[in-house]
Amino acid sequence: MPKKRQALVEFEDILGACNAVNYAADNQIYFAGHPAFVNYSTSQKISRPGDSDDARGVNNVLLFTILNPIYSITTDVLYTICNPCGPVQRIVIFRKNGVQAMVEY
Structure with a gap:
């Protein structure tokens, strides 16, 4: 982008x-x-x-890329953001080259 x-x-x-x-x-x-x-x-x-x-199909995973986070990004923070949109199944956070997280519904 x-x-x-x-x-x-x-x-x-x-x-x-x-x-x-x-x-x-x-x-x-x-x-x-x-x-x-x-x-x-x-x-x-x-x-x-x-x-x-x-090759592309519908999936239930959102990929978050957080650039220059001001606050700590935790699974609790992502759960709070994502749960109102639907039941969250699991969250994984990667801290290589910034912060990325995948949230599965």
Whole structure:
């Protein structure tokens, strides 16, 4: 991504994306205490190097990449952020080259 402090989210269908954008238009969303702005991308899909459409399927794992964290990133913090979106099955944190975490629903 060309600018930091941005994220891409790919929904299973356009209705999910519409619901997220409409909700954010009426309700301020905060991430780590900072207001988040939600908008549509110009792309229909998130393309990843080496991915083919056939190899990709729906999964229930979110990958978080946290750059320059101000606060300690723990499983409890990620659980608190993610649990309102659905039951969290497991969380793993990697601390190599910054902080990355995978959260499975």
